[in-house]
Amino acid sequence: MIxxxxxxxxxxxxxxxxxxxxxVLDFNGTGLSILEYGHRTPLFEAVMAEAIQLIKELxxxxxxxxxxxxxxxxxxxxxxxxxxxxxxxxxAAYLDCGIWGSKAIIEAKKFGAVxxxxxxxxxxxxxxxxxxxxxxxxxxxxxxxNNTVExxxxxxxxxxxxxxxxxxxxxxxxHAMDFNRFALIYAGAQKNIGxxxxxxxxxxxxxxxxxxxxxxxxxxxxxxxxxxxxxxxxPVFAVYVCLLTLRWLKAQGGVAGIQRINEQKAxxxxxxxxxxxxxxxxxxxxxxxxxxxVFTMQDERLEKLFLDRCTTEGMxxxxxxxxxxxxxxxxxxxxxxxxxxxxxxxxxxxxxxxx
Ligand SMILES: *Cc1c(COP(=O)(O)O)cnc(C)c1O
Numbered sequence: 001m002i003x004x005x006x007x008x009x010x011x012x013x014x015x016x017x018x019x020x021x022x023x024v025l026d027f028n029g030t031g032l033s034i035l036e037y038g039h040r041t042p043l044f045e046a047v048m049a050e051a052i053q054l055i056k057e058l059x060x061x062x063x064x065x066x067x068x069x070x071x072x073x074x075x076x077x078x079x080x081x082x083x084x085x086x087x088x089x090x091x092a093a094y095l096d097c098g099i100w101g102s103k104a105i106i107e108a109k110k111f112g113a114v115x116x117x118x119x120x121x122x123x124x125x126x127x128x129x130x131x132x133x134x135x136x137x138x139x140x141x142x143x144x145x146n147n148t149v150e151x152x153x154x155x156x157x158x159x160x161x162x163x164x165x166x167x168x169x170x171x172x173x174x175h176a177m178d179f180n181r182f183a184l185i186y187a188g189a190q191k192n193i194g195x196x197x198x199x200x201x202x203x204x205x206x207x208x209x210x211x212x213x214x215x216x217x218x219x220x221x222x223x224x225x226x227x228x229x230x231x232x233x234x235p236v237f238a239v240y241v242c243l244l245t246l247r248w249l250k251a252q253g254g255v256a257g258i259q260r261i262n263e264q265k266a267x268x269x270x271x272x273x274x275x276x277x278x279x280x281x282x283x284x285x286x287x288x289x290x291x292x293x294v295f296t297m298q299d300e301r302l303e304k305l306f307l308d309r310c311t312t313e314g315m316x317x318x319x320x321x322x323x324x325x326x327x328x329x330x331x332x333x334x335x336x337x338x339x340x341x342x343x344x345x346x347x348x349x350x351x352x353x354x355x
Pocket of ligand 1: 008072073074075076100144146147148167168169170188189191
C-alpha cells in the first residue's frame with residue numbers, strides 16, 4: 001500500500017486515473033486516443049466547455065469572470081501578470097511570504113516598479129506577515145494563498161480595494177472562499193486539480209480590459225478570452241484530466257465537502273505531531289497550511305531513521321524541500337483521510353520507540 005504525500009505533481013483520485021487511461025486508448029468510443037484527437041472538434045470542445053463550467057460552478061463565480069486553461073504553468077503567470085497589468089507610471093504591490101511569491105516578485109521587477117508591503121524572508125518564511133498596508137494607488141496586489149514549501153497558508157482575503165491577484169497553485173478549491181473578490185486567480189494544475197501541463201486562470205473581464213497594449217498574442221489574456229483558451233493547441237490531455245478531477249470534486253460535495261475532509265486531515269496530523277515531543281512544528285498554529293504540513297525532529301539524528309521508516313511503510317514524498325529540510329506531508333484534496341491515519345499511527349509508534 002502506497003500513501004502519496006508528494007508536493008507536486010501529486011496524488012490524483014484513483015478513478016480519475018483509471019478513466020484518463022481508458023481515454024488514452026479510446027476517447028469516448030471514437031476508436032481514437034485522446035492523444036491523437038483534434039482539439040477543434042465537438043467532442044474536445046465539449047471537454048473544454050464542461051471543465052470551464054465546473055470551475056464556474058465549484059467556485060460560484062459571477063458573470064464577470066472568465067475561466068482560462070493556459071500553458072506554461074504558474075511560473076509563466078509570474079511574468080505574464082506584470083507584463084499585462086503593471087503600468088509604467090505606477091507600482092504593483094506584493095506580499096513576500098514564500099519562495100514562490102519571491103520568484104513572482106523577481107519577475108515583476110523586470111516590468112516596472114514593485115513595492116513589497118511586508119516580508120517574512122528574514123525567518124526563512126516561517127510565518128505570514130499580517131500587519132501590512134496596501135498602497136491605494138497600486139495597479140494590483142499579489143500574494144500566494146498557500147506557501148507550498150514553507151507550509152503556511154493565508155485563508156482570509158486581504159481587505160483592499162486594489163485589484164487582488166492570487167497564486168492559488170497549492171490550495172485552489174480546497175476550502176470555501178469568495179473567489180469573486182479576485183481580479184485574477186491562477187493555479188498550476190498539478191497540485192489540486194489535475195496533471196502537469198496546464199494552468200488555471202480565472203480573470204475578471206473588466207480587469208482584463210485594462211491590460212497594456214502591444215503584447216505578444218500568446219501573452220495577452222484578452223486574446224485567450226476571445227478564443228476560449230484555444231488560441232493555439234491547448235494541452236488536451238491535461239485539460240481532460242482536470243475535467244475528470246473537477247467531476248470527482250463535485251461528487252465529493254464540491255468545495256464545502258472537500259473542506260470538511262481537509263480540515264479533518266490537517267487536525268489529525270497537527271494534533272498528533274504536537275502531542276509527540278520528538279517532533280517539532282516550526283509554523284505558528286494560526287499560519288499552518290492544511291495542504292502542506294512542515295515539521296522537523298527535535299533530535300536531528302532521528303530524521304534519517306524516520307525517513308527510512310516512511311520508506312519501509314510506503315509513505316512517499318515526505319522529505320522536506322531542500323531549502324527547508326525536515327519533512328513535508330502534503331495533503332491535497334485527493335489524499336484520503338486513511339493515508340493521514342496511517343501516517344499518524346506510524347509517527348506515534350516511532351515516537352514511542354525513540355522517546
Ligand atoms: C508549484 C507552485 C508553483 C510553480 O508551478 P509551475 O506550474 O511548476 O510553474 C507556483 N506557485 C506555487 C504556490 C506552487 O506551489
